[in-house]
Amino acid sequence: IWGGNRIASYKGIAVGRSDIGESWELSGVKGDESVVAEGEYAGMTLPELIGLLKWELVGHAVYERHGTEFPLLVKFIDARQDLSIQVHPNDVLARMRHGKNGKTEMWYIVDCEEGASLYYGFSREVSKEEFEERIKNKTLLEVLNKVEVHKGDVLFIEPGTIHAIGKGNLIAEIQENSNVTYRVYDYGRKDANGKERDLHIEKALQVTKRVPILRKKSFEPHIVDCDYFTVDKVVLDGQRMKKIFGEIDKTSFASLLVLDGTGKVQSGEECVEVQKGDSVFITANAGEYEMEEKFEALLTTV
Numbered sequence: 001i002w003g004g005n006r007i008a009s010y011k012g013i014a015v016g017r018s019d020i021g022e023s024w025e026l027s028g029v030k031g032d033e034s035v036v037a038e039g040e041y042a043g044m045t046l047p048e049l050i051g052l053l054k055w056e057l058v059g060h061a062v063y064e065r066h067g068t069e070f071p072l073l074v075k076f077i078d079a080r081q082d083l084s085i086q087v088h089p090n091d092v093l094a095r096m097r098h099g100k101n102g103k104t105e106m107w108y109i110v111d112c113e114e115g116a117s118l119y120y121g122f123s124r125e126v127s128k129e130e131f132e133e134r135i136k137n138k139t140l141l142e143v144l145n146k147v148e149v150h151k152g153d154v155l156f157i158e159p160g161t162i163h164a165i166g167k168g169n170l171i172a173e174i175q176e177n178s179n180v181t182y183r184v185y186d187y188g189r190k191d192a193n194g195k196e197r198d199l200h201i202e203k204a205l206q207v208t209k210r211v212p213i214l215r216k217k218s219f220e221p222h223i224v225d226c227d228y229f230t231v232d233k234v235v236l237d238g239q240r241m242k243k244i245f246g247e248i249d250k251t252s253f254a255s256l257l258v259l260d261g262t263g264k265v266q267s268g269e270e271c272v273e274v275q276k277g278d279s280v281f282i283t284a285n286a287g288e289y290e291m292e293e294k295f296e297a298l299l300t301t302v
Contacts, residue, residue, distance in 0.1 A: 001191055004080030006170055010110075011076075011277030022077050025279035026255050028070025028177060034279075039270070046070055059252040059284030062302045070177055071302055072229060074255055074279065076110070077171040083164050084197070085119060085140060085185040089207045090159035094180045097203075102159045105175030106224045106231060108298060109153040110259055113168030119144045120155060120163050121213030131210055135201055140185050145212060154223050160209040172257055174300055176228050182207065223298075231300050236263060238294030248286040252301040256280040261295030 003021030008014065011023065026046070027034050033045035041049055050070060055063035062071060088094075088103035095101070107118075123145045126134075134140040144162065147155075149169065157163050162184065165171060182200035190196055219225040222232050234244060234256075248254050248267075256265065258278040265272050265280055267289040274280060274295065282289060291297075 001189060002079055002081040002083050002167075004078040006078045006111075007076055010078075010170065012275065013277075019080070020078060022075050024073065024075045025257060026070075026072060026074035026281065029073060029179065038272075053283075055250075056285065057253065057283050059250060059302070061251045062253065062284070072255065072300065073173075073175050073177050073179075074257055074300065075173050075175075076277070077165060077169070077173055079165045079167050079169045079171070081167045082187065083166075084183045084187075085144070085162060085164045086181050086183050087162045087204050087208045088157075088159050088178075088181060089203070091176075093207060094178065098180055100180050101176045101178040103176050103178040103180055104159060104226060104228050105157045105173055106229075107155045107157065107165070108172040108174075108223070108231075108259075109149050109151055109169060110172050111151055111170040112149055115148065116168035117146050117148045117166045118155070118164060118169065119166070120147050120157075121145045121161055122210060123212065125211045128205060128210065131208065132201070132205055135184055135199075138185070138188070156219075156224050156226070160207050161213050162204075162208050172259065172298060174224075174229055174231055174257075174298070184208075229300050229302055231298055234291060234295075234297045234299050236261070236291060236294055236296075242294075243290060243292040245288065245290045246299075247288050248282050248284060248301075250285040253284045254282040254286075255298075255300040256282065256291075257298045257300070259296045259298065261293070263291060263293030263295040265289065265291050 003019040005018050007020050007023045028046045036042050036044050050068045091102040182204040184204045186197050224231040258274045260276050262275045267286045
């Protein structure tokens with residue numbers, strides 16, 4: 001109900017509908033699995049391919065830790081309206097309650113309208129009682145930390161951090177493979193059937209860190225580096241930086257999410273042309289690769 005109309009044009013595809021909130025670019029989530037676009041395994045889903053190739057696809061370290069479950073979910077989010085105020089549990093609690101992973105995530109601001117913002121933690125420390133009371137009387141926004149954002153900004157959201165994407169933002173999100181979300185406040189909105197969406201207040205009260213959160217953690221030389229994923233930004237300007245070389249070892253696969261521009265990615269004999277909005281998967285132990293021409297992208301490994 002908060003989705004916009006930018007994702008299809010951004011990716012250069014026709015979808016025949018409006019109000020699209022998310023495009024899942026790399027997913028092993030049951031029922032919403034990514035499908036191989038080309039090559040020997042075209043048409044296979046990501047989980048099917050992991051079942052076939054195991055560590056040869058995702059890497060020894062990833063397979064040892066996650067087995068046939070793909071560890072990440074990579075998506076674009078288009079917020080035409082404000083998203084609900086929400087919080088995520090950690091792995092231990094999520095597995096105990098739901099049999100699923102918790103949710104650690106990061107946001108990269110791909111584009112935004114002037115003055116766009118988001119909510120990130122509290123502006124001051126609040127008690128559990130005040131938190132609950134403000135949810136009930138709909139004054140929670142008064143004690144949340146509202147952050148103005150700009151293109152290229154990065155935010156890291158740990159479990160327990162209350163947060164929400166504000167309207168006017170187009171965001172790339174990289175997260176644990178989980179869809180466990182506790183919705184705290186939704187502005188009293190109603191869905192197409194005239195019903196307000198469910199809130200999960202009791203669960204949220206138990207997991208939320210009710211203190212201010214430092215906006216920027218330093219992950220140098222990466223833009224984000226945590227137990228679940230490491231993200232680097234690739235920038236080829238077509239002039240001084242026309243080509244980048246790298247190597248993918250047997251530890252982990254690499255996910256390339258193209259944010260802008262066009263170019264080529266080559267590994268061994270295989271070469272793919274990429275453009276804004278594309279998602280490229282480089283298998284573990286692929287060895288040396290190169291990227292060239294003019295584009296920006298997020299490169300993620302585990």
